[in-house]
Amino acid sequence: MLYKIPKSFINELLINTNIVELISSKINTIKKGKNYYSICPFHNEKTPSFSISFEKQFYYCFGCHVHGNAIDFLINYEKMNFIESIKELSFLNGMKIPKQNIYFKKYLKEENLHNTLNTISLNYQKNIYKEKNKIAIKYLKYRGINEKSIKTFSIGYSNNIKNVSKNYIKKNKNFVNNLIKSGILYNEKNIVKNRFTERIMFPIKNLQGKINGFGARSIFKKIPKYLNSPETKIFKKKENLYGLFETYKYNKKIKKLLIVEGYFDVITLFQNKIKYSISILGTSINTNIIKKLFNICNTLIYCYDGDNAGKIASWKTLEISLPYIKDENVLKFIFLPKGEDPDSIIKKEGIKKFKNRIKNAVPMSKLLFKKLLKKNNLSNPEEKTKFSITAISMIEKIPGKTIKFFLKKILGNKLGILEINELSEYKIKKKNIVSSKKKKKILV
Numbered sequence: 001m002l003y004k005i006p007k008s009f010i011n012e013l014l015i016n017t018n019i020v021e022l023i024s025s026k027i028n029t030i031k032k033g034k035n036y037y038s039i040c041p042f043h044n045e046k047t048p049s050f051s052i053s054f055e056k057q058f059y060y061c062f063g064c065h066v067h068g069n070a071i072d073f074l075i076n077y078e079k080m081n082f083i084e085s086i087k088e089l090s091f092l093n094g095m096k097i098p099k100q101n102i103y104f105k106k107y108l109k110e111e112n113l114h115n116t117l118n119t120i121s122l123n124y125q126k127n128i129y130k131e132k133n134k135i136a137i138k139y140l141k142y143r144g145i146n147e148k149s150i151k152t153f154s155i156g157y158s159n160n161i162k163n164v165s166k167n168y169i170k171k172n173k174n175f176v177n178n179l180i181k182s183g184i185l186y187n188e189k190n191i192v193k194n195r196f197t198e199r200i201m202f203p204i205k206n207l208q209g210k211i212n213g214f215g216a217r218s219i220f221k222k223i224p225k226y227l228n229s230p231e232t233k234i235f236k237k238k239e240n241l242y243g244l245f246e247t248y249k250y251n252k253k254i255k256k257l258l259i260v261e262g263y264f265d266v267i268t269l270f271q272n273k274i275k276y277s278i279s280i281l282g283t284s285i286n287t288n289i290i291k292k293l294f295n296i297c298n299t300l301i302y303c304y305d306g307d308n309a310g311k312i313a314s315w316k317t318l319e320i321s322l323p324y325i326k327d328e329n330v331l332k333f334i335f336l337p338k339g340e341d342p343d344s345i346i347k348k349e350g351i352k353k354f355k356n357r358i359k360n361a362v363p364m365s366k367l368l369f370k371k372l373l374k375k376n377n378l379s380n381p382e383e384k385t386k387f388s389i390t391a392i393s394m395i396e397k398i399p400g401k402t403i404k405f406f407l408k409k410i411l412g413n414k415l416g417i418l419e420i421n422e423l424s425e426y427k428i429k430k431k432n433i434v435s436s437k438k439k440k441k442i443l444v
């Protein structure tokens with residue numbers, strides 16, 4: 001059945017297939033430069049506009065715009081169904097389609113890592129209350145973290161063991177292996193070492209509450225101050241979000257999300273009854289996360305740290321969010337005073353003022369024009385042109401028709417053009433630029 005063929009096998013199959021050879025065995029092709037061409041088998045024509053790229057392992061027709069990979073070609077040209085095309089390519093490559101239990105094996109492997117991390121996390125949570133580690137609790141208290149939060153977020157402590165003894169490894173071979181696979185331990189010159197010695201441990205959970213990895217804060221001025229689990233089979237830094245499990249757990253329906261940078265920000269906000277904040281791991285916001293967040297709820301409020309990096313991150317967030325802003329979606333930004341983060345500012349001025357900051361967060365539209373007009377006073381036609389080209393290209397990325405309409409209206413006002421129709425001329429030009437770019441991407 002369709003869903004049982006693993007994606008990894010399909011990828012492997014495509015890597016092993018030479019699309020030029022495959023298509024050339026069925027229709028006449030000629031080489032021109034880097035690519036191969038032929039009369040398009042999918043529409044009537046006299047001159048060849050059907051191209052095949054060996055490099056991209058992709059075909060594309062300039063006439064009727066059909067395109068795809070080797071599987072798509074078999075489906076469309078030979079009228080095979082998906083499974084038949086996979087069978088055909090497997091046969092041509094002498095590869096065997098793996099049976100369904102590969103999925104199950106993958107699941108078991110992942111479960112194994114989750115269980116290992118859960119065991120070690122329980123250990124960390126016990127460590128924190130041990131007399132010899134009292135500095136850990138002292139530190140958390142100093143950071144204003146209360147007992148309840150330690151429990152809610154399963155905060156723990158990795159004690160001062162640096163190297164794992166040969167004896168322990170011998171006795172617990174499997175467990176040590178799993179700890180290495182899940183990134184807790186690592187092997188250096190045949191010595192098994194603890195990655196997180198003397199660090200406060202913040203488990204990063206998936207939506208079911210299973211632990212994917214850890215964020216770790218050193219309390220002895222060790223560098224780096226924060227250390228995350230390395231990438232593993234179950235921990236992908238670009239996909240995981242700290243606090244999302246807790247947000248789901250404590251909200252019947254998530255109406256909005258407050259996106260911050262740090263573990264302590266999430267916990268301090270939570271302690272102050274703002275139970276809808278999450279932290280991206282590092283400031284590496286990306287489109288996958290944005291898509292994921294807009295799937296959870298319609299209102300996203302970003303509150304990066306009050307520094308230059310935070311300002312840059314806000315703008316980057318705005319830029320890459322544009323293609324996901326539907327009319328029902330709201331995107332806002334909080335800008336904190338220099339040197340502050342949510343945790344520090346709440347301690348300084350109290351939660352009431354912070355709630356006001358949330359209420360008065362800067363909407364995307366305001367930030368957009370403010371930033372674009374920062375170095376442009378629209379004093380002459382050249383400046384106006386520069387501004388309108390950038391602004392239109394950004395606005396056009398937004399799928400929400402109504403928000404797009406209003407943004408264009410603001411733009412028209414700024415430029416002194418009252419007729420929206422006048423603006424649509426820019427729009428047409430922009431569309432042409434986009435489509436020619438797209439073509440290039442596919443072929444070059």
Ligand SMILES: [Zn+2]
Binds near residue numbers: 041
């Ligand atoms: Zn065609």
